[in-house]
Amino acid sequence: MRPLHFGSLFWPANNPSMPIYPSLNGRTDCQVAIVGGGMTGTIIGYVLARSGISTILIEQDRVASGSTSANTGLIQYSNDIMLSELAGQIGEPDAVMFYRACKNAVEKLCDVAEGLPQDVHFRRRSSLYYASTPNDVAPLRREYEMLHRHGFDAEWWDADRIASVFPFRREAAIVTQGDGEIDPYRFVSELARDGVQHGLRIHEHTTLKSVEGEKGGIVCRTERGEIHAERIVYAVGYSPESAGGRCVRALLNRSYVIVTKPLPSLAEWHQRWLLWETARPYLYLRTTTDGRMIAGGRDEPVRQPVQTDRELGNYTAQLMNDLRELFPTYDVELAYEWCATFGESADQLPWLGEDPDRSGQYYALGYGGNGTVYSQMAAQLLLDDILGIDNSIARIVSPGRTPSQQLPERTTAVTNG
Numbered sequence: 001m002r003p004l005h006f007g008s009l010f011w012p013a014n015n016p017s018m019p020i021y022p023s024l025n026g027r028t029d030c031q032v033a034i035v036g037g038g039m040t041g042t043i044i045g046y047v048l049a050r051s052g053i054s055t056i057l058i059e060q061d062r063v064a065s066g067s068t069s070a071n072t073g074l075i076q077y078s079n080d081i082m083l084s085e086l087a088g089q090i091g092e093p094d095a096v097m098f099y100r101a102c103k104n105a106v107e108k109l110c111d112v113a114e115g116l117p118q119d120v121h122f123r124r125r126s127s128l129y130y131a132s133t134p135n136d137v138a139p140l141r142r143e144y145e146m147l148h149r150h151g152f153d154a155e156w157w158d159a160d161r162i163a164s165v166f167p168f169r170r171e172a173a174i175v176t177q178g179d180g181e182i183d184p185y186r187f188v189s190e191l192a193r194d195g196v197q198h199g200l201r202i203h204e205h206t207t208l209k210s211v212e213g214e215k216g217g218i219v220c221r222t223e224r225g226e227i228h229a230e231r232i233v234y235a236v237g238y239s240p241e242s243a244g245g246r247c248v249r250a251l252l253n254r255s256y257v258i259v260t261k262p263l264p265s266l267a268e269w270h271q272r273w274l275l276w277e278t279a280r281p282y283l284y285l286r287t288t289t290d291g292r293m294i295a296g297g298r299d300e301p302v303r304q305p306v307q308t309d310r311e312l313g314n315y316t317a318q319l320m321n322d323l324r325e326l327f328p329t330y331d332v333e334l335a336y337e338w339c340a341t342f343g344e345s346a347d348q349l350p351w352l353g354e355d356p357d358r359s360g361q362y363y364a365l366g367y368g369g370n371g372t373v374y375s376q377m378a379a380q381l382l383l384d385d386i387l388g389i390d391n392s393i394a395r396i397v398s399p400g401r402t403p404s405q406q407l408p409e410r411t412t413a414v415t416n417g
């Protein structure tokens with residue numbers, strides 16, 4: 001098992017311990033077998049179980065112990081690839097349809113989070129997407145115009161307006177409504193608990209070892225068990241090798257996060273909006289319900305997280321500087337810091353759906369900064385597929401699509417098959 005993160009993670013340290021689920025022993029049957037108990041696998045398990053579909057989820061370690069515990073919990077419909085760029089790549093109608101699907105997925109996630117009996121530290125937030133440099137203003141304006149033209153709730157802010165409510169000044173920004181923030185670890189824990197109450201069977205410390213097709217189904221073998229299912233879903237996060245097949249051409253990087261100690265006041269952080277920027281890789285920021293600041297970014301094209309505190313400290317010191325530059329009056333102190341593997345696709349779209357080469361085998365790989373939103377999209381697509389409902393997004397995110405951009409030469413690229 002490759003490590004997916006290094007450092008002191010905020011969410012597991014600040015949460016009650018997760019329920020423990022038994023490992024799988026012996027033979028069992030279900031309609032859907034999910035591999036991976038992170039955000040993606042758990043959302044899918046929750047949605048399917050609530051729809052009365054018999055589902056088993058296996059996780060080689062503990063639920064939410066993978067990249068989900070390193071996730072910073074921003075829930076935004078705007079993507080790493082802007083709508084206007086995506087329109088250039090796949091055409092405006094499809095790009096708009098994809099963005100609308102992201103918006104619907106965000107709304108669904110917000111409703112689910114608010115409906116859970118336990119507080120998962122979910123808050124509805126607006127997002128400020130600012131131009132990192134004056135050169136980025138023109139493409140940002142094009143983005144605003146396209147969002148606005150297609151009915152997305154977006155506002156254009158100029159430098160004076162930004163500076164009137166924030167302690168920093170940027171040339172321009174788009175403000176979007178309807179996003180959110182969450183504690184991803186607590187959210188997954190509660191979804192798993194609710195899913196189990198609705199019939200989801202979860203097995204931790206259970207690793208998928210092999211998969212075979214059988215007449216009308218799939219046999220999944222684990223260390224001490226065997227699952228006979230109609231479908232298998234690979235929700236294996238940034239371990240694409242575990243999904244097999246030849247569709248996934250992942251770009252695996254590493255990213256950094258810092259969390260400060262709680263501050264006495266966050267009054268200068270206008271309505272605690274989610275902040276991010278046009279630069280790539282981008283800096284992004286949020287606050288927490290107990291008054292901390294979180295900053296993430298500084299991605300670099302290396303798969304393996306750093307392995308020493310010293311190395312980690314070099315990067316997180318830069319993030320602390322980024323934070324101080326934006327909010328100079330705050331006396332911020334570092335409390336948590338980590339580095340984690342982060343995956344992207346060459347065309348910046350997730351791989352969600354059935355493998356064209358392997359009937360009954362599905363990918364749920366929501367690579368990109370909107371992994372949580374893609375998890376919800378993956379759950380809806382799978383549910384529609386099972387129920388025989390046509391979903392217009394399916395072809396856009398299909399694992400069998402031809403990537404419109406060639407995979408750049410990169411030593412960290414992983415090609416399956």
Ligand SMILES: Cc1cc2nc3c(=O)[nH]c(=O)nc-3n(C[C@H](O)[C@H](O)[C@H](O)COP(=O)(O)OP(=O)(O)OC[C@H]3O[C@@H](n4cnc5c(N)ncnc54)[C@H](O)[C@@H]3O)c2cc1C
Pocket residue numbers: 004035036037038039040041042058059060061062064065066067068069070071072073074075076206207208209235236237238239242255256257296340341342364365366367368369370371372373
């Ligand atoms: C630093 C960082 C910040 C992020 N911030 C955000 C954010 O703010 N908003 C957002 O939307 N997204 C964010 N993401 C992306 C998001 O974390 C991920 O997309 C999402 O959490 C991944 O969930 P997952 O379930 O796909 O993967 P994981 O949480 O990694 O879960 C996959 C699971 O599969 C298991 N597994 C793998 N192989 C096997 C096998 N053979 N048998 C059994 N189990 C197996 C692994 O043990 C793992 O637990 C962030 C990612 C990183 C790294």
